[in-house]
Amino acid sequence: MITNYIKEGGKIIVVPERTPGCWINIAPPFGAEELKSFSEELQIEYDFLIDSLDEDERSRYEREESHRLILVNTPVINAAEKENQAVYTTVPVGIVLTDNHIITISAVENPVFKVFFENRLKNFDPSKHELFLLQLFEQVVFRFLACLKKLNLKRNLIEEELYNSSRTADLKELLQIEKSLVYFVNSLSSNELLKLKMKRTDLLAIRDNEDMTDLFEDVIIDNGQALEMANVHANILSSTMESYAAIISNNLNNVIQQLTLVTIILMVPTLVASYYGMNFDWLPLKESPYGFVGVIFISIILSLILAWFFRRRKLF
Numbered sequence: 001m002i003t004n005y006i007k008e009g010g011k012i013i014v015v016p017e018r019t020p021g022c023w024i025n026i027a028p029p030f031g032a033e034e035l036k037s038f039s040e041e042l043q044i045e046y047d048f049l050i051d052s053l054d055e056d057e058r059s060r061y062e063r064e065e066s067h068r069l070i071l072v073n074t075p076v077i078n079a080a081e082k083e084n085q086a087v088y089t090t091v092p093v094g095i096v097l098t099d100n101h102i103i104t105i106s107a108v109e110n111p112v113f114k115v116f117f118e119n120r121l122k123n124f125d126p127s128k129h130e131l132f133l134l135q136l137f138e139q140v141v142f143r144f145l146a147c148l149k150k151l152n153l154k155r156n157l158i159e160e161e162l163y164n165s166s167r168t169a170d171l172k173e174l175l176q177i178e179k180s181l182v183y184f185v186n187s188l189s190s191n192e193l194l195k196l197k198m199k200r201t202d203l204l205a206i207r208d209n210e211d212m213t214d215l216f217e218d219v220i221i222d223n224g225q226a227l228e229m230a231n232v233h234a235n236i237l238s239s240t241m242e243s244y245a246a247i248i249s250n251n252l253n254n255v256i257q258q259l260t261l262v263t264i265i266l267m268v269p270t271l272v273a274s275y276y277g278m279n280f281d282w283l284p285l286k287e288s289p290y291g292f293v294g295v296i297f298i299s300i301i302l303s304l305i306l307a308w309f310f311r312r313r314k315l316f
Contacts, residue, residue: 002026002038007125012116018042018101023126025113026105044096044103045069052094053107059092059187059194061203068097068203070133072194073187074112074140075147086179087154088147090187093140095133102129104136112139130204134215137195141222144188148229151177155237162244174241181234188227195220261315265306269299 004015005023018024026038026049039046048069051057062069073090093110096103104113115121121139126132155177158170198204199216206212276283276295285291 011119020100021127024103048096052105055091057092059190070095087176088180090183112143137219144226178237184230192223265303268302272299
């Protein structure tokens with residue numbers, strides 16, 4: 001679906017015609033023929049559109065005559081979430097800058113654009129392409145920060161559950177969060193390298209514009225803070241997983257130790273009974289009417305002595 005947006009009366013509205021300065025957003029559903037027709041109409045590289053749909057594409061930019069392609073990774077909820085998959089994943093958003101239009105394309109309905117569609121962003125004007133791009137970068141960082149906060153909150157709730165019982169389902173959820181953080185760290189690192197390279201090469205030609213340069217620097221700083229936060233959460237989660245693994249291993253060792261001690265204690269009556277199962281004439285208490293009771297009493301006394309010994313050694 002290809003939609004054209006312009007700002008009119010202080011609001012973003014949809015228009016049927018592609019006027020100069022408009023924002024063109026391409027979102028699912030769309031087909032290959034539609035993209036080819038669109039690329040021919042605006043005379044842009046077809047690969048610019050196709051590359052933006054590859055989930056494995058890293059953040060980068062390309063120049064082709066008067067057109068510029070910028071790919072930036074954004075976080076989205078994993079639609080096919082399963083036990084072995086991450087809660088969040090990252091997908092690239094392609095931004096194509098032409099002389100008359102700014103084009104955005106993504107393989108999914110990207111939540112980053114929601115703030116633009118709902119007119120919640122001040123000073124947003126799609127006709128100011130460079131400013132729009134910087135604002136989009138800023139919203140991508142904010143989206144990462146919001147997702148990181150949700151993941152951290154979910155991790156805290158799972159840890160509280162694990163304090164009471166080490167359930168396999170909780171550990172699987174922690175693994176899902178860990179995978180999400182790996183995606184975030186890689187994407188934020190790639191985005192940071194992209195922005196630093198764009199600033200160094202002055203891709204947007206804003207070096208002489210102090211306000212936009214300051215905004216770009218703020219975006220880079222915010223991206224660095226988000227990357228640092230993602231690394232901190234990843235390290236905390238990794239330490240948590242290692243700690244729970246050690247706790248589970250220690251609990252298992254304690255259970256095995258307790259079962260071993262119980263087995264040793266119960267072995268004493270079994271050993272005494274096995275002796276009296278032999279057909280010898282000289283067995284003690286064989287002829288006594290209290291022989292059976294005596295043997296049971298001796299077995300119990302020996303077991304209690306052995307249990308007391310283990311208790312004294314603090315094995316129980």
